[in-house]
Amino acid sequence: MPNQPNRAMPPDRAGRVLAQVEAAREEIVAFTAELIRVPTVNPPGEAYRDCAELIGRRLRAAGLDVQYVEAEGLPEHTAEHPRVNVVGRGGGTGVRKRIHLNGHFDVVPPGQGWTVDPFGGAVRDGRIYGRGASDMKSGIAAAIFAVESIRRAGVDLEGAVDISGTVDEESGGFAGVAHLCRTGLISARNTDYAIIPEPFGPDRVCVGHRGVYWFDVVARGRTAHGSMPHLGRSAIDDMGVVLEAFRTGLAPALASRCSALPVVPEASRRPSLNVNAVVGGQADEVVQSPCVADRCTATFDRRFIPEESFDDVKEEVERLVARVEAEDPGRRLTVADRMVVHPVQAPPGSPLVTALSNAVRTIRGRDPALVASPGTYDQKHFARIGGIRHCVAYGPGELSLAHQADESCDVDDLVACTQVLALAVLELAGFGDDPVRG
Numbered sequence: 001m002p003n004q005p006n007r008a009m010p011p012d013r014a015g016r017v018l019a020q021v022e023a024a025r026e027e028i029v030a031f032t033a034e035l036i037r038v039p040t041v042n043p044p045g046e047a048y049r050d051c052a053e054l055i056g057r058r059l060r061a062a063g064l065d066v067q068y069v070e071a072e073g074l075p076e077h078t079a080e081h082p083r084v085n086v087v088g089r090g091g092g093t094g095v096r097k098r099i100h101l102n103g104h105f106d107v108v109p110p111g112q113g114w115t116v117d118p119f120g121g122a123v124r125d126g127r128i129y130g131r132g133a134s135d136m137k138s139g140i141a142a143a144i145f146a147v148e149s150i151r152r153a154g155v156d157l158e159g160a161v162d163i164s165g166t167v168d169e170e171s172g173g174f175a176g177v178a179h180l181c182r183t184g185l186i187s188a189r190n191t192d193y194a195i196i197p198e199p200f201g202p203d204r205v206c207v208g209h210r211g212v213y214w215f216d217v218v219a220r221g222r223t224a225h226g227s228m229p230h231l232g233r234s235a236i237d238d239m240g241v242v243l244e245a246f247r248t249g250l251a252p253a254l255a256s257r258c259s260a261l262p263v264v265p266e267a268s269r270r271p272s273l274n275v276n277a278v279v280g281g282q283a284d285e286v287v288q289s290p291c292v293a294d295r296c297t298a299t300f301d302r303r304f305i306p307e308e309s310f311d312d313v314k315e316e317v318e319r320l321v322a323r324v325e326a327e328d329p330g331r332r333l334t335v336a337d338r339m340v341v342h343p344v345q346a347p348p349g350s351p352l353v354t355a356l357s358n359a360v361r362t363i364r365g366r367d368p369a370l371v372a373s374p375g376t377y378d379q380k381h382f383a384r385i386g387g388i389r390h391c392v393a394y395g396p397g398e399l400s401l402a403h404q405a406d407e408s409c410d411v412d413d414l415v416a417c418t419q420v421l422a423l424a425v426l427e428l429a430g431f432g433d434d435p436v437r438g
């Protein structure tokens with residue numbers, strides 16, 4: 001039953017809010033386009049202040065208390081590329097729940113192959129185009145207009161909604177959501193539920209993501225003249241043995257494991273291992289001299305599932321590398337950690353998932369698919385630093401278009417997701433006496 005208000009909530013109020021979203025269709029599209037036109041490319045982190053202020057003005061217009069938060073003390077926060085986040089606080093009586101809607105406004109570089117201006121925000125055949133159209137400037141517009149439509153409908157929430165626009169999600173989120181969590185601006189003390197409108201589309205709620213372990217394996221050899229390699233020891237040859245050992249000794253074990261977490265695509269329910277980079281020998285690509293490579297580094301990207309403990313994941317790697325090293329007395333290998341992100345998952349049966357599911361059923365006429373992400377996003381910081389376990393992703397756009405040329409978002413999906421977010425907020429925050437109908 002599309003566009004019928006949720007049965008659990010007074011239909012007049014929900015109906016008025018949904019009508020306000022529909023009436024704001026052009027404004028939502030225009031604001032998304034405005035966001036796309038600010039080229040917040042990361043790296044290096046361009047135009048963050050402009051975009052934060054654009055969002056801040058909207059948040060203020062939606063009745064929120066706006067604060068700009070710079071990532072003071074972090075090395076990536078520089079005079080040339082300041083890391084500026086924006087947080088809007090809703091009012092509320094404090095009796096009911098506080099909800100935080102968060103979107104990152106950084107985008108990856110446009111890359112090649114565009115047939116439209118990546119920073120033009122063109123609208124054509126019911127789709128809006130540009131870098132960030134899916135990931136995730138449409139999501140930020142949806143979050144803001146969900147709250148603005150509740151205000152325009154004259155509904156007073158008992159709880160409150162905070163909205164933030166944050167930086168650097170594409171590079172780990174440390175100056176963005178992690179910074180807001182670390183400074184206590186987002187924490188379990190001031191937030192009961194968090195929704196991140198990442199582009200999972202109108203029919204999917206993302207309840208969590210797999211873990212990440214990035215590590216380097218470094219092989220050290222001995223240099224010699226390239227015409228007499230037997231006088232040295234090639235670190236690249238040693239790395240070749242390491243790579244083969246991972247391929248034959250670890251990959252089959254990973255393929256035999258499977259998570260209960262509903263990761264999509266299905267193949268990503270299994271843990272995985274990717275070699276992100278191999279760097280060895282001489283760095284210069286043009287001029288070469290005949291030398292045996294005395295150093296080679298491979299960077300591995302191991303994705304793990306909640307059923308694997310990080311300690312086991314790390315030990316499995318170290319054991320394998322130690323075995324390869326022991327096979328040859330001259331071989332010297334070390335393992336160095338780069339980054340660890342633990343898997344996260346909203347608690348099963350979370351009221352947040354229930355509210356979003358009810359809203360999807362109302363607007364889309366079907367149950368949402370509950371999915372999990374093969375990669376990570378800012379949910380990790382909400383959960384791990386902020387201590388907010390009730391956090392999910394739900395928003396417009398298509399993951400398959402994220403980071404691609406001609407990235408776009410369907411306008412109907414954008415409006416539908418805005419309606420779903422509005423209904424979910426109504427259910428979670430609750431509402432006072434109806435000033436319109438009494």
Ligand SMILES: [Zn+2]
Nearest residue numbers: 135136169198
């Ligand atoms: Zn994103």
